[in-house]
Amino acid sequence: MHLRQKMNKINESWHKKNLMPDNPTMEQRIKWHLEHIKYCACRDIPIKLKQEMKRRKIKFPA
Numbered sequence: 359m360h361l362r363q364k365m366n367k368i369n370e371s372w373h374k375k376n377l378m379p380d381n382p383t384m385e386q387r388i389k390w391h392l393e394h395i396k397y398c399a400c401r402d403i404p405i406k407l408k409q410e411m412k413r414r415k416i417k418f419p420a
């Protein structure tokens with residue numbers, strides 16, 4: 359993780375209810391981040407995941 363990452367507001371209750379699985383599959387990561395971005399602003403979708411979503415023609419908020 360980047361140390362200089364911006365400290366955006368974290369929705370802790372959402373995170374407690376929506377833990378990322380251990381060793382998530384690509385599908386699980388995409389699903390998690392699509393939900394995450396709706397409820398929490400603590401971090402952005404990783405660039406690698408955005409590329410994968412574009413490849414799969416999955417829409418995500420800019």
Ligand SMILES: [Zn+2]
Nearest residue numbers: 398399400401
């Ligand atoms: Zn978050």
